[in-house]
Amino acid sequence: MRFKIAVPLVLSAVFVAASAEAAANSVWDAALGALPDSACWTRFDTAPLSDPVLAAGKMTLATNIRAEVLYFEQSGPLLSVPALWVMETGLRVVAESHDPGPRWGATIGFARSAGVGNVLLLGVGQIMLWGGFGVEGPLVAIPTTDRVHDYRVEVEVLGTIRVYQDGQLVLTGASISNPLFGATPYVYFGDGGSSGSSTTEWTYFKHNGAASPCQAQVGVEDVAFGTTIALESPSPNPASAEVLLRFALQREAWLELTIFDVAGRRVRTLESALRPPGEHQARWDLSNDAGRPVKAGVYFARLEAEGRHIVRRLAVTR
Structure with missing residues (x-):
C-alpha cells in the first residue's frame, strides 16, 4: 500500500560501491551530498515543479496538492526482510495542509510480505499508523515541527509495530492485511500521498532489510x-x-x-x-x-x- 492513488544524477560524480558479500543495511545520508535515487532507491515523483532540494545536510521534499506524490522506494529483489525489520530516519515536518480528520505530511510505508504491511503517517503535531481506508489507526500527539527528530520503526515478523521518537516509545500497532499492499515486499519514505500539500525535511533513512549493502559514495577519485x-x-x-x-x-x-x-x-x-x-x-x-x-x-x-x-x-x- 502506497498512498499513491531537483537534482538529476551526475554519473561522473556519484557512484555506488556495492560489495559482493551479503549484508543487511541500506543507508542514505544527506550529509554525503547525494539524493536517495543516486543509489539503491527509486524515485516516484508526480510533483514536477517541486524537485527534491539537497542542502545543508538535509533533503527538502515539497508537494502542492493532495494528488502529488514524491517518495523513494526499494522493493522486490533489493530486499531480504529480517524477522525484526528496523527503519530509522531523521525528519522534520515543516508544514502541511489537510482535510478534516487525521492529517499527515510524511509517510513511511512498508510491506514485509504479500498483502501485509502498514504506513506510518507523520503530520503537524501528531503521528498515526494507518488502519485501512476510513479507519483510524493508533494515533499520538507529539512535537514534529520544532526540529529534526529521530524516528525508529520496528516491525516484527508476527506483525507487531513499535515507533520511537528520539529513543522514546511513542506508538504501538500492528501490520494489517490488505491487497493494496501488493505482492512483493517494499519500503518507501517521503510524501506517498499526503492529505494536502506538505513540506518535509529528511536527514537520513536506513533499514536492515536490504538483500546486499547499499550506500551512495561520493568522490570517484578514490581508487580504493x-x-x-x-x-x-x-x-x-x-x-x-x-x-x-x-x-x-x-x-x-x-x-x-x-x-x-x-x-x-x-x-x-x-x-x-x-x-x-x-x-x-x-x-x-x-x-x-x-x-x-x-x-x-x-x-x-x-x-x-x-x-x-x-x-x-x-x-x-x-
Whole structure:
C-alpha cells in the first residue's frame, strides 16, 4: 500500500560501491551530498515543479496538492526482510495542509510480505499508523515541527509495530492485511500521498532489510573503490513506450545490463559486452528477448560488473 492513488544524477560524480558479500543495511545520508535515487532507491515523483532540494545536510521534499506524490522506494529483489525489520530516519515536518480528520505530511510505508504491511503517517503535531481506508489507526500527539527528530520503526515478523521518537516509545500497532499492499515486499519514505500539500525535511533513512549493502559514495577519485559502477534511475518511469537507462564505469569492465520481472525471471538482455570507462546508455523498447511486448507491471533493471551490481525499479504502463 502506497498512498499513491531537483537534482538529476551526475554519473561522473556519484557512484555506488556495492560489495559482493551479503549484508543487511541500506543507508542514505544527506550529509554525503547525494539524493536517495543516486543509489539503491527509486524515485516516484508526480510533483514536477517541486524537485527534491539537497542542502545543508538535509533533503527538502515539497508537494502542492493532495494528488502529488514524491517518495523513494526499494522493493522486490533489493530486499531480504529480517524477522525484526528496523527503519530509522531523521525528519522534520515543516508544514502541511489537510482535510478534516487525521492529517499527515510524511509517510513511511512498508510491506514485509504479500498483502501485509502498514504506513506510518507523520503530520503537524501528531503521528498515526494507518488502519485501512476510513479507519483510524493508533494515533499520538507529539512535537514534529520544532526540529529534526529521530524516528525508529520496528516491525516484527508476527506483525507487531513499535515507533520511537528520539529513543522514546511513542506508538504501538500492528501490520494489517490488505491487497493494496501488493505482492512483493517494499519500503518507501517521503510524501506517498499526503492529505494536502506538505513540506518535509529528511536527514537520513536506513533499514536492515536490504538483500546486499547499499550506500551512495561520493568522490570517484578514490581508487580504493576498485571498479565502481553507476546506474541512473530509468527515464521515464513509469514508461509506456521506451525506457532510457544511463550507466557508467570508472574503468574498463565486462558488464551485463538485464531486465527482470517481479518473479526474478530474466526478460531482456540489453548489454553483455566489454565497455570502456565513462558514461553509456541503453534503451529498452519494453519487449522481451523474443521481441514481444511485455505486460504492464513492475520490472527491474540490473547492472552488473565484476561482481558488483545495482538494481533499479521501473513500472510499465499500457
